[in-house]
Amino acid sequence: MEVYDVIVIGGGPAGVTAAVFARRKLLKTLLISKNVGGQVLLTDNIENYTGYEGRTGTGLADIFERQLQSVSSEVVSDAAMEVVKDGDAFRVKCEEGEYRGRTVIATGGSSAKMLGVPGEERYFGSGVCVCATCDAPMTRNKDVAVIGGGNSAFQSAELLARFAKKVYVVHRRGSFRADAIIVERLRKAPNVEFLLGKTVLEIKGSAKVEVLRVRDSASGGETEIPVQKVFVEIGREVKLDYIKGLVKMNERGQAIVDRLQSTSCKGLFAAGDITDLPYGQAIIASGQGAVAGLAAYDYIMGNACQI
Ligand SMILES: Cc1cc2nc3c(=O)[nH]c(=O)nc-3n(C[C@H](O)[C@H](O)[C@H](O)COP(=O)(O)OP(=O)(O)OC[C@H]3O[C@@H](n4cnc5c(N)ncnc54)[C@H](O)[C@@H]3O)c2cc1C
Incomplete structure (x- = not known):
């Protein structure tokens, strides 16, 4: 050979x-x-x-x-x-x-591991992102969601909070896996909101992402969160x-x-x-x-x- x-x-x-x-x-x-x-x-x-x-x-x-x-x-x-x-x-x-x-x-x-929900594939690259370092500068004045509860999700959210108008951190469990120090830092950030116990059901929009549909694990109620970008950070x-x-x-x-x-x-x-x-x-x-x-x-x- x-x-x-x-x-x-x-x-x-x-x-x-x-x-x-x-x-x-x-x-x-x-x-x-x-x-x-x-x-x-x-x-x-x-x-x-x-x-x-x-x-x-x-x-x-x-x-x-x-x-x-x-x-x-x-x-x-x-x-x-x-x-x-x-x-x-x-x-x-x-x-x-x-x-x-x-x-x-x-x-x-x-x-990147993906959620596998409707809309995720369709909007991949036009609103669904997997790399905050790559795409954070494109989120100026936008409302965005970060999906995940670990350190990667929090580091992404912290970076995005420097650019975006509003950052939702959406996690399906009742508590985060990320280090307490970064969780506390973000808890104090004025433009960051934590949404715990929320399972992502769908990413919706027209040409680009407009809405994240989630279900509350406790009540089963569904909510639509208006966002222009969704960062999937689940590993x-x-x-x-x-x-x-x-x-x-x-x-x-x-x-x-x-x-x-x-x-x-x-x-x-x-x-x-x-x-x-x-x-x-x-x-x-x-x-x-x-x-x-x-x-x-x-x-x-x-x-x-x-x-
Ligand atoms: C949507 C998206 C946007 C991004 N935007 C940016 C950006 O703006 N700026 C930036 O710097 N980075 C960006 N990145 C990240 C960047 O693309 C990666 O960090 C980079 O490509 C990593 O390079 P790599 O060569 O290590 O691996 P990869 O690019 O993943 O390449 C791996 C290669 O190995 C091949 N391969 C895998 N398994 C095997 C196997 N068993 N046998 C043979 N071949 C195999 C694959 O087919 C592929 O060709 C982005 C990533 C994504 C997904």
Whole structure:
């Protein structure tokens, strides 16, 4: 079986950048992914990817695709099922094929858990949001709802309260899981209102979101809350099943990496949303991908920083 220097799993910002950096060191590189772009394909509004003025996610993904071609990176449309250590190298078992690499850079990304209520899919991207860091500046003078009761929901609500006119924090249980300190901080914020014991039933609107329909768990009564944006903050699924047995993870199921993007398994690097860096942003994933590509080169060459 052909042996690649680097096998990159994932075609989002982290994976594409890792492959570009590896190829520019003339490493034999394979990128495995069913798409090029990852989560950026899901948004029409990227304003914080430095140097990119195009705004749409698909436009950025087109640039990723061209960049991969310009460095002649091999790309295969497949999905990694399991990575196994094979002597000094790795075997990457995929749905369709199997590949062998001296190093692996895992960048499977993440996806937001969704409510599964009517209207959520229809308004995804036009009122239903999953990333407050990305979309908070677009909520100026708007009424918004944050769904969830954990720290992520509260951190999002606190950020949104800096921009939005009103922020409702909607949670189906009778108490929040978030740390007491942030709950207390938000309790005092003049434009934040807590709605506890409320289950979301539907997100309604015309062209854009206009109303959040909720049911009170105690009374069973239904209420319609007028909002223009709904932030779903009920957790994220981290996509690293294929390396689960090989790497140390934190309590959130993310791969723990050092400053060179190395995991606890030598020769196996990770970058982007699957890692324990708390900021899930495209430019950060790209930056981590760049480090992983360079670190894989140093690992292969036996350079000092990797010894
Ligand atoms: C709606 C939305 C809007 C956003 N807006 C912004 C924004 O404005 N600015 C910003 O900076 N960030 C934004 N983000 C966040 C940003 O898109 C992510 O942080 C970034 O894409 C993470 O990059 P990644 O490469 O780590 O993972 P991803 O982008 O998730 O890419 C992961 C890749 O791995 C592939 N993959 C997964 N599992 C496997 C497998 N088993 N085998 C092979 N391939 C696999 C996927 O198909 C995908 O190609 C937004 C996210 C969403 C969902």
